[in-house]
Amino acid sequence: MAYLTTFFWGWLLGSLLLGLAMGWISIVQHGEGVSKTWKRWLAALAVVLVAAALSRVVPGRFGYWLDLGLIMFALYLCGCAVGSWLRDWVVSRSAPAA
């Protein structure tokens, strides 16, 4: 893992920034989110993929691509979380003033 982050820090940083931006936007975005049921299914899919990556059952290049995708996705989620929290903090601080 450490090797991958040093080798591809650019791509990983990209996913993190993408996540930050998405998280920032999502607070003020109007429209339907993903339903609870969908979230469960997607969470289950993510667990399956992580399990597959950890157990190293996917061979060769596909295995590598899976690892890469999961790391990028994880960083994206982290970015989203931080972005949403920051935007929420900014919005909630400026609301009383308005």
Added chain:
Amino acid sequence: MHGLFRWSGKWWPGVIPLVILWGFAAWTSTVPLEADLAQRSTTALKDTVLDKRRIVVAGRDVTFAAEAFSEEGRMSAVASVEAVPGVRLVNDETRLVPEAKPFVWSAERDVVRVTLGGSSPLPSSKSKLMEAARAMLGGVEVSDRMNLARGAPQRFDNVALLLLDQIAKLKEGKITLSDNKVTLSGMARELGGREAIAAALKNLPEGYSVAANEVKAPPYIFQAYKDPVAVTLTLTGYVPDNNAHAALVAAAGRKFFSEKVVDNLKASIGAPSGFAAAVVPALGALSRLSTGTLVVSDREVKLSGDALYETAATQIRAGLGKEFPQGWQFKPEISVKPTAAPVDPTVCQQLFTDLLGKARIRFESGKADIVADSAGLLDRLIETAMRCPNANIEVVGHTDSDGEEPTNQALSEKRAQAVTDYLVRAGLPANRFTSVGYGSTQPIAGNDTDQGKAQNRRIDFVVR
């Protein structure tokens, strides 16, 4: 926390660019990553001794195939590839180098090259042997047919190097090491090489033994070539020692009265017994030929060339073999020189005078027995006499002034008669010859010196 869960429902649109980003990352990074991992794995194995190493990287999975020389070596090689950062899985396709039973190594020499074959325990000993072979054999092509195997006997490298040193002493042949038994065959390069190899094999380490040593010594060769154009007798090959050398050259000088002796002989051990006793008469037979080659190889004497007349050819073919010591073989290939054109009696006289000016017919001291060394000269005199079939010839004997005159007179007559008899035996008609003796009454030089006396002891041919 609850907020995060709520917000997360709206994060999905970013997944679309993320997937695109992922696609790009996968597209551009896979090949460089694989190359980097392959290079790191190779570096990790730098100090590990392996054969047939092959590393294939797919994604982060390394397929590692190799042949190791021990189980520990194999395990540690796999472990070092597994320890390379970034490697996810190692598909271990390593195995041990096959074990050779018996462990056979060989070195074979033929005309153009030396081939090293069989098994070698490690790549390092293989290259060491190749280098040593190139250095020892200087210039000879060395071909590597060795494969790698486990199960070499102790101190294999030292033994193989010692055996390589022996292959340098062979002209052709093979040395095989099977476990700790050495087998040798072939032909030594030089006389004495066989003995040198046998001596060197005594230095084999303990536990090793010589199963068979069938190295042969090269033939002991002596050659003489009589060249009628250059008027030389060329001697090449070997003689047993310096005394035999001097004796042979002296004998050649006596037998070949007009040729210059070119001496290229070398002294060497290994001569067959009775060497001088066979070579001296063989040189005598060669002196009777107009052109010819004498080859003595071990105990086989080959004489080829042209005799001056038919009877001489018959005498040489039948007579020479009888003079040889026991165990010697004689292979004559004697033909007869075409008869020369007839000439006038005056020319004949001139030819006789020329021949007898170069050399004299020699006899045993105080006797009328012709010395064998004079056979070449007599053959030439006979050939000349055959060229003037109508001339009558007087064979005249002379002595020096030593001793009583009646004795000298009788000796000169007997010697002239002995020569006449020799000519008749060669097939010339007896009625063409008269033999006369003058004792010491007609000297051609002073009798006060040994040289002068030698000139006076002579046979002359006078055409009437």
